[in-house]
Amino acid sequence: MEESATQPPTAATPSATAAKLAMRHVDFHYGPFRALKDISLDIHDRAITAIIGPSGCGKSTLLRTFNRMNELIPRTRVTGDVLLDGTGIYGPDVDVAVLRKRIGMVFQRPNPFPASIYDNVAIGPRRHGRKEPDVQEIVERSLCRAALWDEVKDGLKGPALALSAGQQQLLCIARALAVEPEAILMDEPCSSLDPAATLEVEELMLELAQEYAIVIVTHNMQQAARVSSMSACMMMDPDRAGVLAEYDATSLIFTNPKDKRTEDYISGRIG
Amino acid sequence: MTPFKERIPGFVFLLFALSALSALALIAAFLFVEGVPLIAKVGVGPFLFGMKWAPSQGLYGIFPMIVGTVAVTLGAAVLGVPVALACAVFLTEFAPRAVSAVVRPAIQLLAGIPSVVYGFWGLIFIVPAIRTWFGGPGLSLLAGSVILAIMILPTIISIAEVSLNALPRLYKEGALALGMTHWQAIRTVLIPSAKSGILAAVILGIGRAIGETMAVIMVLGNAVALPRSILDPARTLTTNIGIEMGYASGDHQQALFATGIVLLLIIMALNSLAQVAVNRRRT
Structure with missing residues (x-):
């Protein structure tokens, strides 16, 4: 653990106190198919955690378990504990809407609603009962925070779908920020963006990491190396269930992986 | 080249397509050839806004019928559209697969019932019910509106359902990820996103209500006077x-x-108008 001490969050082993989000022995089933097997990990606050691994190993499923998005698919089942600030989020008295307000999400393809730029950001705060002068301020603050304000401030009433893909993704981040989340999940947020837009989003992520716990799923290992402080490398077991092969400080994962499969994946031999 | x-195949298909088009052209031409001289004779104003339709006296004012058409159609829309949209939302967002598998074909069946059957049913059930509960002759704008409201359900439901189903799944996920409840997502994201398709459906x-004839003849009372209330015949x-x-x-005849x-x-x-509504979705 010596090397990881230079990383902002030091603990690489699960420890209940420091974690914003955590999993304890989590299994996830799609019907009879087990997609995640015995996952335990801690997501640190104010840091970027990357989830990497070959296609189909359950990275997105893992991410979506944190905001219960997988529930949209019928016949799915979670066992084990998923914790937000130490409290289980799959408990019977948990309000899913409140949970998802606390844990924002940015999707693989930018998905602004077919409405104006302003309304896209305002829709969340309005839903949560904020009134217009407040909403206006939140919209401006969120767009500033997402580094999009200067580009769109003169055309807030313009259609969001007219923005470039990169701008749309920044808008989606602004939209997520507008509901004042505590953590942000990003599911391959740059996979449909060009390199310049990718760079912009990455810079934004690094900045947001000073305030939020960020979990990012990425296929791009350079991206994981560039932005994340912690990396979780997932692998597919022979029974096709996703397992956590290795979870450690990103610098360690990329320089000195302990798991053979991680090493193979990172050096490009598999995946 | x-x-x-x-x-050859392209040419053959073109011929068939043209035959459909020429039917439209023939009907339109015939209508205009037969109808325009009469309008010219009576005058556009007196024809459209004349209050009296009495062919035996040479009076051809269709204004009461324009009012009748607009009123009965509006009534059908007021009664039918909310039900149809609720049904479309139910089918796309709430109905379990087993339920929608029954409801959807049932609604399609509604479209297949001959209009004379609607009219007959309206005459036997709706008309007496209106007479009993609301007074008046029963044969009325209200009776016509109720029947038409039912008849336009399948059209509106299926088109609205298609446009709701065509929305990217990411819209719903995006809305839910912001902490909206399912209903909030439907109300503030899904329905507004599908609004052009829904508008086209309505x-x-x-249009279907305006064109319907047989069922309306049987329940509307067919008086040529201007209706004064929804309980009047028209x-x-x-x-x-x-x-x-x-x-x-x-x-x-002209x-x-x-x-x-x-x-x-x-x-x-x-x-x-429907075309414009649909096209707006693509921009």
Whole structure:
């Protein structure tokens, strides 16, 4: 653990106190198919955690378990504990809407609603009962925070779908920020963006990491190396269930992986 | 240049497509040839806004029927559209697969019931019910609106359902990820996102209501006077043609064709409106 001490969050082993989000022995089933097997990990606050691994190993499923998005698919089942600030989020008295307000999400393809730029950001705060002068301020603050304000401030009433893909993704981040989340999940947020837009989003992520716990799923290992402080490398077991092969400080994962499969994946031999 | 042999199929299909088009052209031409002279004779103003329709006295004012058409259609929309949209939302967002597997074909079946059956059913059940509960003759705008409201359900439901289903799944996920409840997501994201398709559904449903004749003849009472309330009998443009075509001749017959022109123009306007609504979705 010596090397990881230079990383902002030091603990690489699960420890209940420091974690914003955590999993304890989590299994996830799609019907009879087990997609995640015995996952335990801690997501640190104010840091970027990357989830990497070959296609189909359950990275997105893992991410979506944190905001219960997988529930949209019928016949799915979670066992084990998923914790937000130490409290289980799959408990019977948990309000899913409140949970998802606390844990924002940015999707693989930018998905602004077919409405104006302003309304896209305002829709969340309005839903949560904020009134217009407040909403206006939140919209401006969120767009500033997402580094999009200067580009769109003169055309807030313009259609969001007219923005470039990169701008749309920044808008989606602004939209997520507008509901004042505590953590942000990003599911391959740059996979449909060009390199310049990718760079912009990455810079934004690094900045947001000073305030939020960020979990990012990425296929791009350079991206994981560039932005994340912690990396979780997932692998597919022979029974096709996703397992956590290795979870450690990103610098360690990329320089000195302990798991053979991680090493193979990172050096490009598999995946 | 494509060899001649390979161009034959395209040519054959073009012929068939043109035959459909030429049917439209023939009907329109016939309507105009027969109807326009009468309108010219009576005058556009007196024809459209004349209050009295009395062919035996040479009076051809269709304003009461325009009012009847608009009123009964509006009534059908007021009664039918909310039910249809609720049904479309139910089918796309709430219904378990087993339920929608029954409800969807049932609604399609609704579209297959002959309109004379609707009319008969309306005459036997709706008309007496209105007479008993609300008074008046029962044969009324209200009875027509109720029947038409039911008849336009399948049109509106299926088109609205298609446009709701066509929304990217990411819209719903995006809305839920912001901490919206399912209903909030439907209300503030899904329905507004599908609004152009829903609008087109409503317009096409209204077009269907305007064009319906048989069922309306049976329950509307067919009085040529201007209706004063929804419990009054009335006559629509379509029923006017349907009732009088059997014995009309000369100017009278031409006046019915002229009524058809007005109908055709209304339907054309509505269809273009629906087209505009649909096209707006793509921009």
